[in-house]
Amino acid sequence: MRNRGQIYLGTALVIIGVILAIGAIFHVNMWAFCWPVALILLGVWFLVRPKWGSPGAFSNFHPLGGVRRYGNWKVGNEEIWTFVGDIDLDLLQADLPAGETTLRVYGFVGDVDVSLPAAVGVSFSSTAFVTDARVNERKMEGFIMPATFTSDNYATAEKRIRLETYFFVADVKVRVI
Numbered sequence: 001m002r003n004r005g006q007i008y009l010g011t012a013l014v015i016i017g018v019i020l021a022i023g024a025i026f027h028v029n030m031w032a033f034c035w036p037v038a039l040i041l042l043g044v045w046f047l048v049r050p051k052w053g054s055p056g057a058f059s060n061f062h063p064l065g066g067v068r069r070y071g072n073w074k075v076g077n078e079e080i081w082t083f084v085g086d087i088d089l090d091l092l093q094a095d096l097p098a099g100e101t102t103l104r105v106y107g108f109v110g111d112v113d114v115s116l117p118a119a120v121g122v123s124f125s126s127t128a129f130v131t132d133a134r135v136n137e138r139k140m141e142g143f144i145m146p147a148t149f150t151s152d153n154y155a156t157a158e159k160r161i162r163l164e165t166y167f168f169v170a171d172v173k174v175r176v177i
Contacts, residue, residue, distance in 0.1 A: 019031075063083045065085050066086035067087045069094070071090070076101060082107040083108050088113045089113070090115045091114065096120060098159055103164070105164070107168075108167065111171045112172045114172075114175070116174065116176050120159045122160070122174060122176060123150045123151070123162045125165070127164075127165070132172070133171075135174045136175060
Protein backbone atom coordinates (compact mmCIF):
# COMPACT_ATOMS: atom_id res chain seq x y z
CA MET A 1 0.00 0.00 0.00
CA ARG A 2 1.58 3.22 -1.13
CA ASN A 3 -0.31 5.64 1.12
CA ARG A 4 0.39 3.75 4.33
CA GLY A 5 1.75 6.94 5.91
CA GLN A 6 -1.56 8.71 5.31
CA ILE A 7 -3.41 5.89 7.03
CA TYR A 8 -1.10 6.05 10.05
CA LEU A 9 -1.29 9.85 10.27
CA GLY A 10 -5.07 9.81 9.93
CA THR A 11 -5.40 7.09 12.56
CA ALA A 12 -3.15 9.00 14.96
CA LEU A 13 -5.20 12.18 14.51
CA VAL A 14 -8.47 10.31 15.13
CA ILE A 15 -7.06 8.71 18.29
CA ILE A 16 -5.81 12.06 19.59
CA GLY A 17 -9.23 13.61 18.89
CA VAL A 18 -11.04 10.81 20.74
CA ILE A 19 -8.70 11.16 23.73
CA LEU A 20 -9.27 14.92 23.88
CA ALA A 21 -13.05 14.44 23.57
CA ILE A 22 -13.13 11.88 26.40
CA GLY A 23 -11.06 14.19 28.59
CA ALA A 24 -13.38 17.13 27.91
CA ILE A 25 -16.56 15.13 28.53
CA PHE A 26 -15.43 13.55 31.80
CA HIS A 27 -13.23 16.44 32.97
CA VAL A 28 -10.18 14.19 33.22
CA ASN A 29 -6.60 15.11 32.33
CA MET A 30 -6.09 12.36 29.75
CA TRP A 31 -2.60 13.61 28.81
CA ALA A 32 -1.26 12.72 32.26
CA PHE A 33 -2.05 9.10 31.37
CA CYS A 34 -1.57 9.14 27.59
CA TRP A 35 1.94 10.61 27.34
CA PRO A 36 3.61 7.90 29.44
CA VAL A 37 1.65 5.20 27.62
CA ALA A 38 2.55 6.74 24.25
CA LEU A 39 6.25 6.79 25.16
CA ILE A 40 6.11 3.17 26.34
CA LEU A 41 4.37 2.10 23.13
CA LEU A 42 6.86 4.04 21.02
CA GLY A 43 9.75 2.33 22.82
CA VAL A 44 8.21 -1.11 22.34
CA TRP A 45 7.51 -0.34 18.69
CA PHE A 46 11.17 0.62 18.12
CA LEU A 47 12.25 -2.66 19.67
CA VAL A 48 9.93 -4.90 17.68
CA ARG A 49 8.87 -2.67 14.80
CA PRO A 50 7.75 -4.29 11.58
CA LYS A 51 9.99 -4.07 8.57
CA TRP A 52 8.21 -1.69 6.21
CA GLY A 53 10.99 -1.60 3.68
CA SER A 54 11.73 -3.99 0.93
CA PRO A 55 13.27 -7.31 1.90
CA GLY A 56 16.94 -6.76 2.62
CA ALA A 57 16.51 -3.01 3.17
CA PHE A 58 19.13 -1.42 5.39
CA SER A 59 17.82 0.60 8.34
CA ASN A 60 19.57 3.65 9.87
CA PHE A 61 18.55 5.46 13.03
CA HIS A 62 19.85 9.00 13.67
CA PRO A 63 17.76 10.63 16.42
CA LEU A 64 19.39 14.06 16.07
CA GLY A 65 21.63 15.33 13.34
CA GLY A 66 21.50 13.87 9.92
CA VAL A 67 22.84 11.80 7.11
CA ARG A 68 25.16 13.09 4.37
CA ARG A 69 26.17 10.92 1.46
CA TYR A 70 27.98 12.16 -1.59
CA GLY A 71 30.66 11.05 -4.02
CA ASN A 72 30.96 7.40 -4.97
CA TRP A 73 28.76 5.35 -2.63
CA LYS A 74 26.61 2.26 -3.10
CA VAL A 75 22.87 2.88 -3.06
CA GLY A 76 20.42 0.20 -1.94
CA ASN A 77 16.97 -0.13 -0.43
CA GLU A 78 17.13 1.79 2.82
CA GLU A 79 15.11 3.24 5.69
CA ILE A 80 16.45 6.31 7.46
CA TRP A 81 14.93 7.22 10.82
CA THR A 82 15.46 10.57 12.51
CA PHE A 83 13.66 12.69 15.04
CA VAL A 84 15.02 16.05 13.86
CA GLY A 85 17.60 16.06 11.13
CA ASP A 86 18.89 16.86 7.67
CA ILE A 87 19.19 14.13 5.08
CA ASP A 88 21.46 14.99 2.12
CA LEU A 89 21.78 12.31 -0.54
CA ASP A 90 23.84 13.16 -3.62
CA LEU A 91 23.28 10.38 -6.14
CA LEU A 92 25.12 12.06 -9.04
CA GLN A 93 28.24 9.87 -8.70
CA ALA A 94 26.67 7.07 -6.64
CA ASP A 95 26.59 3.43 -7.69
CA LEU A 96 22.90 2.92 -8.50
CA PRO A 97 21.66 -0.61 -9.16
CA ALA A 98 19.44 -1.39 -12.14
CA GLY A 99 15.75 -1.52 -11.37
CA GLU A 100 13.86 0.22 -8.58
CA THR A 101 15.56 1.30 -5.36
CA THR A 102 13.39 2.48 -2.48
CA LEU A 103 14.58 5.10 0.00
CA ARG A 104 12.24 5.75 2.92
CA VAL A 105 12.87 8.57 5.39
CA TYR A 106 10.90 8.78 8.66
CA GLY A 107 11.01 11.51 11.29
CA PHE A 108 9.34 14.31 13.16
CA VAL A 109 10.93 17.39 11.54
CA GLY A 110 13.24 16.99 8.59
CA ASP A 111 14.97 18.58 5.67
CA VAL A 112 15.59 16.09 2.86
CA ASP A 113 17.74 17.06 -0.14
CA VAL A 114 18.32 14.59 -2.98
CA SER A 115 20.30 15.16 -6.20
CA LEU A 116 19.85 12.75 -9.11
CA PRO A 117 21.21 12.37 -12.66
CA ALA A 118 18.64 13.08 -15.40
CA ALA A 119 18.78 9.49 -16.71
CA VAL A 120 17.45 8.14 -13.41
CA GLY A 121 13.67 7.92 -13.06
CA VAL A 122 12.31 9.31 -9.81
CA SER A 123 9.05 8.79 -7.96
CA PHE A 124 8.63 10.97 -4.90
CA SER A 125 5.95 11.01 -2.23
CA SER A 126 5.82 12.92 1.03
CA THR A 127 3.28 12.25 3.73
CA ALA A 128 3.41 14.90 6.44
CA PHE A 129 1.24 17.18 8.51
CA VAL A 130 3.00 20.11 6.80
CA THR A 131 4.98 19.61 3.58
CA ASP A 132 7.09 22.04 1.59
CA ALA A 133 8.53 20.21 -1.41
CA ARG A 134 10.40 21.17 -4.57
CA VAL A 135 11.21 18.98 -7.52
CA ASN A 136 13.45 21.12 -9.73
CA GLU A 137 11.27 24.19 -10.38
CA ARG A 138 7.97 22.58 -9.37
CA LYS A 139 6.88 23.63 -5.88
CA MET A 140 4.38 21.65 -3.82
CA GLU A 141 3.00 22.70 -0.46
CA GLY A 142 0.62 20.68 1.59
CA PHE A 143 -1.20 20.75 4.88
CA ILE A 144 -2.36 17.25 5.81
CA MET A 145 -2.12 16.34 2.13
CA PRO A 146 0.50 14.20 0.45
CA ALA A 147 2.87 15.67 -2.11
CA THR A 148 3.71 13.37 -5.02
CA PHE A 149 5.74 13.54 -8.19
CA THR A 150 6.76 10.97 -10.81
CA SER A 151 9.20 11.81 -13.58
CA ASP A 152 8.18 11.22 -17.19
CA ASN A 153 10.91 8.61 -17.65
CA TYR A 154 10.16 6.63 -14.47
CA ALA A 155 8.45 3.67 -16.17
CA THR A 156 11.12 3.31 -18.86
CA ALA A 157 14.33 4.23 -16.98
CA GLU A 158 16.86 1.48 -16.34
CA LYS A 159 17.58 2.90 -12.87
CA ARG A 160 14.73 4.19 -10.72
CA ILE A 161 14.61 5.79 -7.29
CA ARG A 162 11.43 5.74 -5.20
CA LEU A 163 11.77 8.36 -2.44
CA GLU A 164 9.15 8.22 0.31
CA THR A 165 9.21 10.61 3.25
CA TYR A 166 7.06 10.41 6.37
CA PHE A 167 7.31 13.40 8.73
CA PHE A 168 5.26 15.69 10.89
CA VAL A 169 6.95 18.69 9.19
CA ALA A 170 8.91 18.06 6.01
CA ASP A 171 11.00 20.24 3.71
CA VAL A 172 12.00 18.15 0.69
CA LYS A 173 14.07 19.17 -2.33
CA VAL A 174 14.69 16.84 -5.24
CA ARG A 175 17.07 18.11 -7.93
CA VAL A 176 17.36 16.26 -11.23
CA ILE A 177 20.55 17.38 -13.01
